[in-house]
Amino acid sequence: MKKNIWIFESSIDFIREFYSIIQRNQKCFYIxxxxVYNLHLETIKKLLNYELSHKLIIRLNEESKNFHSVNRIYDFLLNNKANREDLLVVIGGGILGDIGGFVASSYMRGIKYINIPTTLISQTDSSIGGKVGYNYSNVKNAIGSFYDPEAILIYTDFLSTLPKKELINGFGEIIKYALIDSEDLLVYVEQHIDDLTSLQPRVISYIINKCVEIKENIVEKDFKDMGLRNTLNFGHTVGHAIEIDSQYELSHGEAVALGILVALKLSEKKLGLDERVFLRIKNLYRKLDLKLNYCIKDYRKFLKTIKSDKKNDDNMRFVLLGAFGDMTIKVVVAEDELLWAIKESIEGDN
Ligand SMILES: NC(=O)c1ccc[n+]([C@@H]2O[C@H](COP(=O)([O-])OP(=O)(O)OC[C@H]3O[C@@H](n4cnc5c(N)ncnc54)[C@H](O)[C@@H]3O)[C@@H](O)[C@H]2O)c1
Incomplete structure (x- = not known):
């Protein structure tokens, strides 16, 4: 794993590492x-215990992941005279991480920042790999850049206050990692379901560590997302279209989990994936409380979303799986094949 990513189970180690990164007399700007501020005040106070600090407490969601929020953070930095020697510290989930990282990449042509992710999605996925940005004109993450933080500090105890829906959100991404790598992570998750759902620290650290390692390995080879990094989108093309079809009633993670089931069926048809993998994953979903079924409400719009996905051209192209760790990107899929896979996976009688 990269030298600048740390995972902590102990608050003492986490706080100590944080202060070891900050240079003497360096001003810190916390977002x-x-x-997180309200639920983890004791821990946050320890991080804020720094005389040269300014803080902005902010509540964001997918609608406010936009340039108004970016501007609000620029104002906070400008009004407090932040300059290029200073440090931005971003503490929150994937939305704040993406926005804060974007601000760091652009304010004064780039300032240093530390990312402290606090959700399962951000600890296993979004904080890694340097993609930062925000939504624009109804397009998710339309504006952005690639910009790595100075450090990513993952403190697993933040997860203890996550609502169940947000945890389930993260489980979908964990399953994705378990499929795109060797079978080891999947076997580990299958053997530690109760410990995973109850956030047993050792088990959760192990799983986060594995996900980070898998993502790091891919990103290292394709930082700018020109090919291999597409494998991280396994299940996402259909997942994203389901998220929109459900009018965001389903969370991103729930929708991606359903997208994975469709992608597994397509993988059987197009790449000969062993059909026992699909059954195994469905079994895991039941235990993790992930949804198994979904009926597409508006097929015409659903297909349009898939075709206009920024990773697709005129053909519908999918990332598919031949076997554990054996991914093929840009597999062309015909409309009737996709509809068949949907019927067989998520619209069928599961
Ligand atoms: N940059 C990337 O590579 C990448 C990858 C995947 C996802 N993303 C982005 O990540 C975003 C989703 O991130 P997310 O799922 O973390 O959502 P989020 O940032 O909206 O956080 C989810 C909710 O949990 C709350 N929360 C955060 N930490 C908490 C804690 N410890 N306890 C209790 N509540 C807490 C937040 O206030 C929020 O309401 C999306 O915008 C997506 O585009 C980016």
């Missing part, structure tokens, strides 16, 4: 998610 903190409101929920």
């Amino acid at each position: 903190i998610d409101t929920e």
